[in-house]
Amino acid sequence: MSSSLSFAERFRGSMPALVTPFKNGEVDEDTLKHLIEWQIAEGSHGIVPVGTTGESPTLSHEEHERVIEITVKTVAGRVPVMAGAGSNNTAEAVRFMKHAADIGADAALVVTPYYNKPTQRMLYEHYKTLHDSADLPIFIYNIPGRSVVDMTTETMTELFKLPRIVGIKDAGGDVGRVALQRQAMGPDFIQFSAEDPTAVGFNAMGGIGCVSVTANVAPAACAKMQEACLAGDYAEALKWQDRLLPLHSAVFIESSPAPTKYALSLLGKCSDEVRMPICTVTDDSKAVIRDAMIHAGLLN
Secondary structure, eight states, X not given: OOTTSOHHHHSOEEEEBOOOOEXXXXXXXXXXXXXXXXXXXXXXXXXXXXXXXXXXXXXXXXXXXXXXXXXXXXXXXXXXXXXXOOOSSXXXXXXXXXXXXXXXXXXXEEEOOXXXXXXXXXXXXXXXXXXXXXXXXXXXXXXXXXXXXXXXXHHHHHXXXXXXXXXEEEOSOOHHHHXXXXXXXXXXXXXXXXXXXXXXXXXXTTOOEEEESGGGTOHHHHHHXXXXXXXXXXXXXXXXXXXXXXXXXXXXXXXXXXHHHHHHHHTTSSOOOOOTTSOOOOHHHHXXXXXXXXXXXXXX
16 A cells, blocks of 8 residues: 555554355365455455454464464455454463564554453553553454453553554444544544444444455445545435345344355355354255345355
8 A cells, every 4th residue: 555644544444354264174275365355356455354354362372363364464454454363361462463564564453352341540550551462553352242341431541642553343333423433533543343233323424444244245345434424425325225234134134144144145246154063054044144235246
């Protein structure tokens, strides 16, 4: 990417939370490369490998690091890479942070520690430890529905005082908090939605993009919707939203990313193979996913 762009100018728009393709139980590296090339060709503004949609909980440490490495090498600087580096084990997250920095990722995505239920003080110390472990910008991933902890605006504000805490991927679904976070930290705090159905409203309140599940399946449409938002053309953005709304729901009709992988299989992009405890979707769900893709103009 152009070195004349600032960090904030580079991190915006539609950034797919990329699936990790499998073949016979193993990471399908060739298909992963093809998916990345397709995403860039379709207009995605960045790539986010090894998040929840990338099945990070069921990847080994070695697989996790290999997927990040392949992504960085394949992207080759054309768009930013926000590498998944979170864990509920701080030492494990430090390992992922250092690896992502060493192989040239542009930023790290760090989820609030799940299961442990840390206090706000503990959340601060976790993120500060990761911040101090590597020279890599960090996006906080706040997803209380999965991690069972909700980072407060006050804790984010304290973390934002650290030079490499740069923004948030917000899966709370409350667009009002976007405004509160903007008021507390200013426009330099980079706010990404993590919830496709409310992404347009999120942007209207101060967001600058979406780390998107739907963009795995409809990258061009999601990119155009985000570009319309960035241009302030919300009437145009809503036209794309109307096309995509059934798909936003369909990709979560069963546990993610099984519906997304099935949708990608219909497009011939990868198999629908997932790792247990996630299982492939039922026939009833397949029908809903197919109908949503037809509505979005992705299938005849």
